[in-house]
Amino acid sequence: MQVDFYHLTLQPLDRVLPRIAERVVEGGGRLLVVAESLDQRAALDRLLWTYTPDSFLPHAQAEGEGDAAQPILIAEQPVAANTARNIAIADGLWREEALEFDRAFHFFDEDRIGAARVAWKALADRPGIERRYWKQNDNGRWEQAA
Template identity: 70%
Template sequence: MQVDFYHLTQVPLERALPQIAQKILESGGRLLIVANDETRRGQIDQLLWTYSADSFLPHGQAGGEDDSRQPVLIAGSPDAANGARHIALVDGVWRDEALDFDRAFHFFDEERIREARAAWKGLAEREGIERRYWKQNDAGRWEQAA
């Protein structure tokens, strides 16, 4: 199981998340995006429709009849009604339920760095977990730092 920590310092979530979601879909995977706040989930919903002028990411918000058919599902909890094996935690809150997936993406900013460090340390002792820490360089590109 792989957990990728993405420290958002220069590029906002609104640019980073669609790129990762697109790569997952291109590989034939499915993604569950989790945020506690309903307003934030609505913002992500709009983002995935409009992030690119010539494209969109097919998705839906959890609670609909077609949840199981959605390649990307936006939800308030880590319940993958769409059968996703990838999870993106986009509100800076680590959830141990993410360990039930094949790969987790934990996005956090400076406001949540303390919690992210605690999650990083907490996962160090757990068997079968590969942790990766990604930071942004001065050009805004992602570099693996740990």
């Protein structure tokens, strides 16, 4: 199980999440995107349609008729109705259920850095978990820092 911590400093979530989602889907995987706020889930839904003029990421918000068929599903809870093995925690609130997936992307900004550190430390001694910490350099490129 791999947990990637993405510290959002230079680029906001709406610039980073779509690229990760593209890679997951292009690789044949499915993604569950989790956010507690209804407003954030609605914004993510709009984002995945419009983040670039030529983009198309098939997705839906959870609790619809076609959840099981969706490559990307946006949900309040970490329950993969689309059988995703990848989870993106978009609101910065770590959830232990993420450990039931093969890979977790934990996005957080300065407002959530304290909670991200707590999650990072809590996962340190857990067997079978590979943690990676990604930060942006001065050019905005992602570098693995731990």
